[in-house]
Amino acid sequence: MPTHASPTFRAATAADIPAIVALVQSAYRGESGQRGWTTESHLLDGQRTDAEDVAGLIGRDDSRVLLAERDGTLVACCHVERQEEAGYFGMFAVNPDLQMAGLGRALLGEAERVVCEEWMTPAMRMSVIEQRAELIAWYERRGYQLTGETGMFPYGQPRFGIPRRDDLRFVYMSKRLEMPA
Template sequence: MDFSTFRLEKAGYHQAQAISDLINLTYRGETGWTTEASIIQGDRTDRQEIETAMTNPDSCFLVANQSFMLVSCIYVVKEKEQAYIGFFSVHPSLQQQGFGKYMLEQAETYASQTMRVRRFSMFVVSQRSELIAFYQRRGYRLTGQIEAYPLYLGTPRTSDLTIDYLEKVV
């Protein structure tokens, strides 16, 4: 895929609703390999949560646009000596073409250069083995820290959902 056709930039507050919509489409929509609709119902986020995340001075939403359409987003926030990565979404029509790998690399580069961190962390629904494998192929490792699924992220369709924490040191 030719990534030069995409415009990568820091998101502005005016993009909060579009970011929320993309995240919900990616994780709760009916298509794409990242959907969790079969195991979690309800929205993953909303405009208010995105706007609140944007107010953190140690954070940044990176977004990719193509033809005036938001096609990907990733959030990076510095927490002590590491960067937490979240809200990572690629439009379902662009998944499995290398774009996710590209966006993750861009976020890590941004955090390394701008936030001066060498450690990255994130959490993933434990039952999403294919998503965990995606991150493991990019150098992330499971930390062994597992917690109950946080209910503010949607309503689990089963009672046994958990989240796994992953980290990467560069």
């Protein structure tokens, strides 16, 4: 794979919403997502997010949608939110054509930096669909551990996707972060 410049990171603004929605949809659903390994299209149909949801995340206190760009082009995004004693990580998407190039690892590192250094929060939490074993293993290789907690998938709420199976549920993962001295 050719070497590319390191991504730059910034917080999303309202002007970024259409590009974020398109990136998230392409990474999780539809044909383009099937090119990447993060797709959920075998588990869910329908939308992954919409403009209203993304605008809500951008506008909420203690919440940030982080963007990774190369040469001014959006290549990855995620959402972090301060929740009591931990940051929460979600809406993680990397352009399917650029997966396996280290962008996800770099963006996760930036999210951890924001939570730890800017918000002074000592841990990161996330939820992952239990059937996404490959993704869970990826997070485990980055120091995240399953907490043993589970949560129900929001069946009957199409804004989260239309399930293709009746056994979906969330598992929770966490990681202690290195606080700055």
